[in-house]
Amino acid sequence: MAALKYSRQREAIKKFLMERKDHPTADMIYLGLLDKFPNLSLGTVYRNLTLLSDTGEINRLRLGDGTDHFDGNTTPHYHFICEKCGRVMDIAVDGLDSFINSADSCFYGKIKGHVAYFYGECPDCLENS
Amino acid sequence: MAALKYSRQREAIKKFLMERKDHPTADMIYLGLLDKFPNLSLGTVYRNLTLLSDTGEINRLRLGDGTDHFDGNTTPHYHFICEKCGRVMDIAVDGLDSFINSADSCFYGKIKGHVAYFYGECPDCLENS
DNA sequence: ATAATAACAGTAATCATTACTGATTTCTAT
DNA sequence: ATAGAAATCAGTAATGATTACTGTTATTAT
Numbered sequence: 001m002a003a004l005k006y007s008r009q010r011e012a013i014k015k016f017l018m019e020r021k022d023h024p025t026a027d028m029i030y031l032g033l034l035d036k037f038p039n040l041s042l043g044t045v046y047r048n049l050t051l052l053s054d055t056g057e058i059n060r061l062r063l064g065d066g067t068d069h070f071d072g073n074t075t076p077h078y079h080f081i082c083e084k085c086g087r088v089m090d091i092a093v094d095g096l097d098s099f100i101n102s103a104d105s106c107f108y109g110k111i112k113g114h115v116a117y118f119y120g121e122c123p124d125c126l127e128n129s
Numbered sequence: 130m131a132a133l134k135y136s137r138q139r140e141a142i143k144k145f146l147m148e149r150k151d152h153p154t155a156d157m158i159y160l161g162l163l164d165k166f167p168n169l170s171l172g173t174v175y176r177n178l179t180l181l182s183d184t185g186e187i188n189r190l191r192l193g194d195g196t197d198h199f200d201g202n203t204t205p206h207y208h209f210i211c212e213k214c215g216r217v218m219d220i221a222v223d224g225l226d227s228f229i230n231s232a233d234s235c236f237y238g239k240i241k242g243h244v245a246y247f248y249g250e251c252p253d254c255l256e257n258s
Numbered sequence: 259a260t261a262a263t264a265a266c267a268g269t270a271a272t273c274a275t276t277a278c279t280g281a282t283t284t285c286t287a288t
Numbered sequence: 289a290t291a292g293a294a295a296t297c298a299g300t301a302a303t304g305a306t307t308a309c310t311g312t313t314a315t316t317a318t
Contacts, residue, residue, distance in 0.1 A: 005264045005315050026305085041267045046306060048265090064191040064244060066275095067305060080238065091236055099228055100245075107220055109209065112249035115193060116229075120241035134284050134295045155274085170298045175275065177296095195306095196274060 004055075009037060010048040017058055017072030023079070023088035025067045063088065063117055082122035091118060133184075138166060139177040146187055146201030152208070152217035154196045192217065192246055211251035220247060 012033055017024070024032070030045045049070055053060045061069040063081045069088055071079075080091040100114050121129075141162055146153070153161070159174045178199055182189045190198040192210045198217055200208075209220040229243050250258075 002264070003316090007265055007314080009266075039267060041269095043268080043307080044266060050307095062191070062193040080236065080240070082238070083241070089238075093229075096228065099225065100222075100247075107209065108252040108255075109211070109218075110250040110255055111209070111247050112212070114245065114247045116243065116245040118229075118240050118243045121239040123237040126237075126239055132285085132295080136283080136296055138297075168298060170300095172276080172299080173297060179276095 004051065007048070009033075009040065009044050010051065012036060013045060013048050014052055014057060014072070017070055020072065021090075023061060023069040023071050025069055027067070029070070061088070061117075062115065078116055078118065080118045080120070080122070082125055083119055084121055084125040087122050087124075089122060133180065136177070138162075138169065138173055139180065141165060142174060142177050143181055143186060143201070146199055149201065150219075152190060152198040152200050154198055156196070158199070190217070190246075191244065192248075207245055207247065209247045209249070209251070211254055212248055213250055213254040216251050216253075218251060 013029060016029055016032060026042065026045050026049055029049070030040060030042045033040055033045075049058070049060070052058045053070070056074065059071040059074055061071055061079060063069055063079065065081065065086060073090070076097055078091050078093050078096065080089045081087070082089075096116070100116065142158060145158055145161055155171065155174050155178055158178070159169060159171045162169055162174075178187070178189070181187045182199070185203065188200040188203055190200055190208060192198055192208065194210060194215060202219070205226055207220050207222050207225065209218045210216070211218075225245070229245065
């Protein structure tokens with residue numbers, strides 16, 4: 001309900017996410033912005049990440065590794081997380097989305113969305129073994 | 130590596146999960162067993178849930194609601210979580226599994242598994258609104 | 259300009275989960 | 289049977305991610 005006011009910190013957080021292809025955690029974003037905002041607070045990062053994901057400008061990823069990751073790419077896509085190095089990568093899975101959206105044919109509730117991600121060993125870790 | 134020794138507590142935890150169709154959290158299991166084990170410790174519940182899911186006897190569900198749920202049904206199936214009441218239900222999604230297993234056609238890493246679940250409003254909550 | 263209020267930095271609190279500790283139970287090999 | 293080794297226990301403390309609180313600062317509308 002309350003109107004959002006501009007803040008340099010929020011813009012920097014959004015820009016930071018847009019410029020990256022990895023999927024940083026709140027802490028990584030905090031550390032990455034400390035040089036530009038020496039007084040930045042981790043709480044500010046968390047609050048703005050929540051605001052930005054509430055408005056749909058970014059996505060919050062719950063990948064089951066104990067900490068949330070964030071993604072500036074809001075076009076629909078899926079993720080792969082490496083069990084060895086923890087890296088998060090985009091993964092193309094053509095047709096999965098429409099398949100999943102038809103899942104409610106025999107379900108009597110209202111399906112509003114889904115979460116799906118893959119895990120295993122990433123190309124780099126696979127090579128070093 | 131260390132051999133597992135029998136424990137009454139672990140057996141009770143497993144039995145508790147097998148006899149249920151809901152998907153309780155560690156705390157719910159703890160509270161549910163307090164009458165039979167008045168000295169039961171929450172740490173014991175957590176430790177045994179980890180042991181049992183490591184051996185594949187139960188499944189740990191990370192459904193993004195801030196706490197893990199556990200499932201005594203280890204046959205492959207998917208879950209739906211109600212955003213209103215928090216209830217976790219089984220949901221049948223025919224063919225999704227084989228579809229997802231073919232996802233690595235254009236991915237250069239090694240996909241070992243996937244996580245997928247649905248969220249929305251359950252039949253009961255849908256009716257009361 | 260000024261008043262209203264969102265946002266801030268800093269810090270404390272929360273909550274799920276894990277780690278530690280010394281006592282107890284289970285198992286194995288005499 | 290029994291004694292020693294080791295897993296498990298209950299109880300408690302610690303951890304780590306995230307959220308809430310507080311007094312101050314920045315942004316916006318009048």
